[in-house]
Each structure stands twice: as C-alpha cells, then as structure tokens.
Amino acid sequence: MQHDHGLTVTYQPHSARVHVLVVTGDLDHHTSPLLQGALDELTLAPGDGLVIDLSALPFCDSTGISILVTAHQRAQDAGARLALAGLDPDIAHVFKIMGLDRLLSFYETTDKAIAALR
Template sequence: MQHDHGLTITSQPPSGRIRILAVAGDLDHHTSPRLHEALDELGLAPGDGLVIEMSGLRFCDSTGISVLVSAHQRAQDAGAGLALAGLSPDIEHPFKIMGLTRLLSFHDSVDKAVAALQ
C-alpha cells in the first residue's frame, strides 16, 4: 500500500491475468505522480488486464484524468486492457463532459470490469 497526501493506492489480489489497483482519496496535481509510478511498476504484457477500482476516490482533477488517459494508452501499447470501476457520479461527470467515456471503459464494480476484460 502506498499513501501520499491523501491518496492511497492498494494492489489487490489479481484475477487471473487481470491486476487490480484500488485508488482512494484525492487524485490531483500533488498525488497523481504516485499513481503514475504505481502504474509504471505493473509492467503490463499482451493479454493482461488492469482494473483501477475508484470507489474510494473523493476528488480527481485534470492531472489525475491525464494519468488515467496515459494509463489507457500504455495498456493499449502493451496489448493489454484497462477498465475503471466504481466511480461515483460526481467523479465520472468530468470524464463524460470531455468525451472520455468513448475512450475509457467504465464499470459499476470490479467484478463487472474484470468480466469485461476477460
């Protein structure tokens, strides 16, 4: 578990080739480098998947959104899948406004996100 300025990142047990990161707290200019680093450490390979569980996220600014878009791109480049799970309507709203719901995969729960990546 990593904790930095109100952001907690917890790696949960994988489901097959799908890894799960739970992100809670505030994802902003100060904390997004911590998530970026955690994502870099995963080393995704073709056929892998990553679910970022965000039900505990209280705040996400444009810097946090940029890290998630970058994670999507890196997953695609690696031949892996990425899904976001458990976003509250308030957190998901900016993604909708920016049209990112067409780029990123959003799911109500980790189970649904894992199923979508399998």
C-alpha cells in the same frame, strides 16, 4: 501499498492476467505521482487486464485525468486492456463531458470490470 497526502494506491493481484489497483483519496496534482509510480511498477503483457478501482475517489483533477488517459494508452500499447471501476457519478459526468467515455471503459464495480476484461 503506497500512501501520500490523502491518496492510497493498493495493488491487489486478481489473477496472473488481471491486475487491480485500488485508489483511495483525492487524485490531484500533488498526489498523482503516487498513482503514476504504481502504474509504472506494473508490467502489462498482451491479453492482460488492468482494473483501476476508483470507488473511494472523491476528487480527481486534470492531472489525475491525464494519468488515467496515459494508463489507457500504455495498456493499449502493451496489448492489454484498462477498465475503470466504481467512478463517482459526479466525476463520471465530468469524464463524459470531456468525451472520455468514448476512450475509457467504466464499470459500476471491480467485479463487473474484471468480468468484462475476461
């Protein structure tokens, strides 16, 4: 577990092929390096899945959005898939306005995201 300025990122291995990162707190310019560091520590292989649980994320600025888009691209480059879980409806609305719902996959819960990646 890593913690910095109100942001906590916890790695919860689900299986050999599915990785779960739980993000708690505000994801902004000051805290985004913590999420980036946790993502950098993951090794994704073809066929792997990565779920980022955002159910305890009350705020996400453009820097945080950039980290999530980069995570998606990195997963694609590795032949893996990324799913976001539990996104706050207001944040999800912003993502949809930006067209990110066409790029990123959103699920109501971590369990639903894991099921979709199988």
